[in-house]
Amino acid sequence: MSDRNQSEIPQEAFDWYDDYAHGGMDRRTFLKKLGTLTAVGYSMTVLTSALLPNYALAEQVSFNDPEILATYETFDSPLGHDEGQGYLVVPKNISGPLPVVLVIHENRGLNPYIKDVARRLAKAGFIAFAPDALFPLGGYPGNDDEGRAMQKNLERSKIEQDFLAAAKFIKAHPNSNGHLGAVGFCFGGYIVNYLAAVESNLLSAGVPFYGTPAAAELRENIKAPLLVQLGELDERVNKTWPNYEKDLKRLHVPYEVHVYKGANHGFHNDSTARYDKPNAELAWQRTIEFFQNKLS
Template sequence: MSDTIDIPAGDGTQTFRGYLALPASGRGPGIVLCQEIFGVNAYVREVADLYAQEGYVVLAPDLFWRMEPGVDLGYSPEDWQRAFGFFQKFDIEAGVADVTASVKALRAHPACTGKVGALGFCLGGKLAYLAAAHSGVDAAVGYYGVGIEGALDLVPQIKCPIALHFAELDQFCPPEARAQVLDAFAGKPDAQMYVYPGVDHAFARTGGDHFDKPSTLMAHQRSMALFKDAIGPVYDLSALWDKHCEYEFATRDVVATMATMVSEPYVNHIPTMTGGVGAKELSRFYKHHFIPSTPPDTRLTPISRTVGATQIVDEMLFCFTHTVEIDWLLPGIAPTGKPVEIPLVAIVKFRGDKLYHEHIYWDQASVLVQIGLLDPKGLPVAGAETARKLVDETQPSNTLMPRWEKSTGLTIADPALPLG
């Protein structure tokens, strides 16, 4: 759900264009997305669409319109040269005025529910910082902003929550410049500064030479936490996850299960690498290899639940009798009839009000011990004891440590036991 709209410039006599991405609901809080030096290109539109999936009305204004409307560059050497030329000629004050005009236009748009944040990358990272001081935004997030250290006199003017993401190896924001920014924000309420080790400038640009997925995921989660807290939207993630589990394990309805997820979700059961990526493969997995091969006496006992801005971490006991071949848990293993009890952890990520992905963890060695396929003698593994100790902390600890008895009676002041 995207469109291109006209944005009235601050002087009231001209307009410039902006890419507008809408959430599936059609309404939500606003984000003004400030571009890199390559214009409103495919990557900027991709970011806009991503945040629209998260529930925001996103407006990416064409901030180079005063030099050349419609700049849309790639990353070839020739495009890099053109982009750097635009950067050198860019009027930062006029750019801030255009961001401010975009904030005003977005607030007035019927799809926007009122509050508006600023988000930017590279040049846009600095503009998001400047928007926090000048444009009246309710929150701001900047990725590897270039030149922020030259405008630190504005820090006292920033009253909204702000997060800035830095790359440790970024030559456009070298360590000394980054240190100045971090020092300027030290102790300031609602200011979050993050440095990502071992990554370079533009680490969040998908397909780029410096793209780093772990850092990108962590930065996005932190950005979403700030935006959701400051401007919304608010979803009941617990209820969404509970409904998903109901369709999986109670009603066993594949169509209903998939309806709780984004259009292209994925599931990864980490120990066995089972699941699926994308709607087609995941539907196939659920229909033929998950729902019908989960034992009928399966029981999920909740132990704890942590709800974040974009994800849930669920800790539970997963109990069943191995009466069917369980493709996703014990692929290729004939039923043994043995009871199994294991601790299981699910990390469930959401985009907006839909599940995006699941990472499911359990101790596969414990499963194999309980069905008789792994002899625990002499190995640091256990069977159902791991599940029992999860719910009863008074169960014995350190039973797998042969050296545990040797420390009986020793104190902290005594020398450590020799290795070997």
């Protein structure tokens, strides 16, 4: 039987990867499950190359694009890991104050995809700052498996405090107009929801991509408008949405929610086969327009 191609990979393979990526199974079990698909014509090479990230595919804006300037900046985090670091990207020709956006990575550190998202925002006219939760351990190690293990070993409450400190740091940037947005993916989507809840006046807008909500007792503080982006096939995250929506309605929080048909968890990440280009581009267009409307 000939090898099947990436476009035909069955949904259960994506579900197994999501479970593996979020700690629901170990790598050995994940690969063993993938191995069952070889009996129906898939090769392990095709499967792993489709499901595991290839960050060469994720660069939409070059790091040396002449219209932006990228640097690494440190910030104080006394309630977190004492000091944090992030990837700062600004439009090169700044004229007057600009809105700022915190960009929050998944559960594996500041990988090349998230850096590219920050550059995309700078190209769209925002000051973007993408912290690395793994900075206390030396930073993103260059591969997601190791990064995921490193982040799992850090105290979650301290990571939350690091992102809170990062949000305050970038909001106070000399060229900031005082309006802070946050966009995050997976774990980063959770952090967007957390930042909206932990301090009512911190965010002016939040865009959680497939992120779980903050703790119920914190949600009472939410005031910032939210643009919630969900993939139709992302059962793990989507089951948390009805209860969260109920609270947002009760608290009269302005929000929009979009559930993208046929999209998996991680559909915006263009480094794996979970990437859904039409839905990702639509979601990103909505994100930019939302920030333009709420952060001006």
